[in-house]
Amino acid sequence: MRTPLQASKFRPETLITGLGDSFADPVAAADFPQTILRFRNDRHAATVGLADLSDEEWIAHFGRFRPLSGSLPQPLALRYHGHQFQVYNPDIGDGRGFLFAQLRDGAGRLLDLGTKGSGQTPWSRSGDGRLTLKGGVREILATEMLEALGVNTSKTFSLIETGEQLYRGDEPSPTRSAVLTRLSHSHIRIGSFQRAAYERNEALMQALVTYALEQLYGEAPGDHPPAQLLGRVVERTADLAASYMIAGFVHGVLNSDNINVTGESFDYGPWRFTPQWDAAFTAAYFDYQGLYAFGRQAEAIHWDVAQLAVSLRLLSEAPPLIEQLERFPDLYGQMLVKRFFWRLGLMPAGQDESAAFVQATVQGMIETGTQIDRFFLDWRHGDIRGEGYDAEAWRPARKALSAFQPTGARADHAYWRQGAPCSMHIDEVEAIWSAIDRDDDWGPLHAKVAAIRTMGDALGDAPPTG
DSSP: OOOOOOOOOOOEEOGGGGGOGGGEEEOOOOOOSOOEEEEEOHHHHGGGTOTTOOHHHHHHHHTSOOOOTTSOSSOEEEEEEEEETTEEEEEEEOSSOOEEEEEEOTTOOEEEEEEESSOOOTTOTTOOOOEEHHHHHHHHHHHHHHHHTTOOBOEEEEEEEEEEEEOOTTSOSSEEEEEEEEEESOOOBHHHHHHHHHTTOHHHHHHHHHHIIIIISOOOOOSOHHHHHHHHHHHHHHHHHHHHHHHTEEOSOOOGGGOBTTOOBOOOSSOEEOSSOOTTOOSOTTOTTOTTOGGGHHHHHHHHHHHHHHHHTTTSOHHHHHHHHTTHHHHHHHHHHHHHHHHHTBOOOSHHHHHHHHHHHHHHHHHHTOOHHHHHHHHHHTOOSSTTSSSGGGHHHHHHHTTSOBOOTTTTOGGGGSSSOOOOOHHHHHHHHHHHHHHOOOHHHHHHHHHHHHHHHHHOSOOOOO
């Protein structure tokens, strides 16, 4: 089994307030016409001491946003800037969400409960501050699938339908509304640092660096805190980029305000899982140049982290920051190999030999059009001599396979003997939503979440960063 999540008592915090009044705006949640509980993540609620809430209490906190005792007395809409499709925008912030609470899990990590669709804020601009129910369902599916595939991701904590009719230009309208709460390891983004740099606010920049090191990484600031923090972000984001590739995931909007300084993936809008290993596959219909295409995600994330380095120049000379930033490509390559072998259930050998095997198998997938999830299921189960794997394109990978030993981890799990892999392609996403939209049938969603968690149990814990 995957390492069990550690249960905890409720341990509230308010540490974010130490960043000062200029970091966020106090706001209030919208008063929704209805609050119908559609999803509660008791598995992760137990890790922060909230699984024992009744449904009524749950709705009061995550539908009406009654404060959690001892945590933030009022929600906070965070201020930040960011590059959106590499164009700088100083006019953004939490426009349809807020930081609702801080708390600790059983391991002592500081976590945030943040929202999506909770109403308008000073940063809403012309938006209504709402979330479609379909958007909430899609976020459940994205976070559950990514967690199972070992990606460091936020967790969809709660989804409550709110009884409003919303109009959107990119989906049939009117459509149903919802408010989502996510559990995250911080909501501080690269864009938070960009705003401090833009305003030449050295005090805020110092506070952000110290907060991130001490509260998010558990480290005392050393001789050069800006470079120290950048080094940690480089390590975590290189792993994040690698994990996206091995999962076959395309985030869709890898703007610098969507990159968390803990390297945790979050904020799922136009995401997709690519069926085949297709470098040009995009998730966002408005990504006309393919800036955030499947094969360019590492490049995009590295570019965003470079913007963090630029921001930290407010406190640091360039050379120590450049030294950390230049580590990204090698770390990405190492983590790509490590995560590929983890999903395949094999022990890597030397880095060069292992990387060559990864390249050979990826080339096999590309040339034969083999689906990513199908490949990992078949090869982990040892079914590589059947139809589809006898093509010439697979010969280099099959020849190299004998150099690597299976880990034996969870080899007898029933998941590996099932006939088809657990995937999350767009047709199934749309079918799950259609059942909800047409018949108010939530059964397919709950069944899919259960199947995803079974796959996650079979895969076990992802390899550590580094």
